[in-house]
Amino acid sequence: MARADRVLAVWCPDWPAVAAAAVVGVSADRPIAVLRGSSVVACSAIARADGVRRGMRRRDAQGCCPELVVVPEDSDRDARLFESVVAAVDATVPGVEVLRPGLIVLGARGAARYFGSEEAAVVRLIDAVAVAGAEAQVGIADALSTAVFAARRGAIVVPGEGARYLAALPIAELAVEPSLSAPERSDLVDLLRRLGLRRIGDFARLSPAEVASRFGADAVLAHRTARALPERPPSARRPAPELTVDLDCDPPIDRVDAAAFAGRHLATRLHAVLAAAGVACTRLAVTARTETGEELTRIWRCARPLTPADTADRVRWQLDGWLTRRARPTGPIVALTLEPVEVVAAGALQLGLWGGEGEETERARRALVRVQGLLGGEAVRIGVLSGGRGPAERITMIALGDELTPAADPAQPWPGRLPEPAPTLLLLHRPVVQLTTADGHPVEVTDRGLFLTAPTRLRWGRKEWSLLGWAGPWPVTERWWSTAEPATMAVRVQVQLDADPTEIRAVLLVHDAAVWHAEGVYE
Known part of the structure; x- marks a missing residue:
């Protein structure tokens, strides 16, 4: 029987290239590359066989493969076409969560019970994706990130063996998957390689204190991944119902441009509510109700808290996918709902102290991380409201970059607690x-x-x-x-x-x- 906490990941290799080929009508036997500006961000297996690699300049890629078809990057296109794959997997095993177009995760326990074993579930899911017109690889492991790494190799990791499985992988794997790492992760990987850490296991053998004091906040998250620990600590709280926002669509939505406008408006409202509550969203449910009463729901999971722009993108992608897929909704959309399925304390999974993403804030973040690198992880600490009776007990000091988890729950009753106001x-x-x-x-x-x-x-x-x-x-x-x-x-x-x-x-x-x-x- 599968363990309750195991995760199943379904990965469609080279999905941006696959989606681009489908839109421009390129056959599967022709090499294709997707460009961001003049750099390759994805390519097909045939293009890789001719020497094309991610990060190559367009001219170098075409020099390796003269017949290469180049297509500009389009995240809307990737998400729109991926919806048919998500729907196929969801019809086979309910409860999918989208990490990004090309990668979804779900609980392995229900699938293994229904189909008889994890191996049988893998076969059925691969078949379901093939019917939707795509290729997929499936991985299963105890932690989400480990399952994603396993999916890239089509492996089922033995329960309790996640760290051992990851230990032999190249250190560069920590920066390969964008849904699990920040953009600056590649700089960390380069630094680790220069220090002689060639494998993930080499990095995992460092102590958490050594990592926090020498490398900064993102390295702490990468170190948890290398040790096959859960991505998010168990302090992630269940959202309150009042955090959900709704929008009545008048007139009803049946066009993609109208859906994009509605998504931006609803995303702005959602983040105003979240900011007032002092939380950030890491899993978002997008629900649409049609004129005929049909209800469509999809959950998006993110490695880091969503920004308003991130939320608007995911709402637009989802509505675009629903409105343009073959099995279109039975009528125009008359109501939209955004529900935070999982929230954390604002700033818990990022370096921010004051909120916002301005230049001054980013400069301050870098300076504080530099202080940590020079003086140790505990040199910069943040006060978090905690439970307790005396004023000193009601503050838990947390190192910058760690999960802002109080030592005691402030929501519990504390008989004898000092009444407000608290000392300055x-x-x-x-x-x-x-x-x-x-x-x-x-x-x-x-x-x-x-x-x-x-x-x-x-x-x-x-x-x-x-x-x-x-x-x-x-x-x-x-x-x-x-x-x-x-x-x-x-x-x-x-x-x-x-x-x-x-x-x-x-x-x-x-x-x-x-x-x-x-x-x-x-x-």
């Missing part, structure tokens, strides 16, 4: 102070966390202030249930000082082990 500045060294009554006696607290006498003055070092007011006390008792450790009690109080406007005006105090400490300052 936390004093981690917690200096000792004296909280006294009018006659100079120390303010004590009872076993229940109540004041024995009202506080009137605060002495901090050589300075002393009268109190204009105070709020609290707020006692919190922890480990009272434990027999292995003694219970602890802390009492917090906010005090307002009769101080000069240029001085500290309000302080958070904590009474711990019979001593008062300054824990925070309000500005």
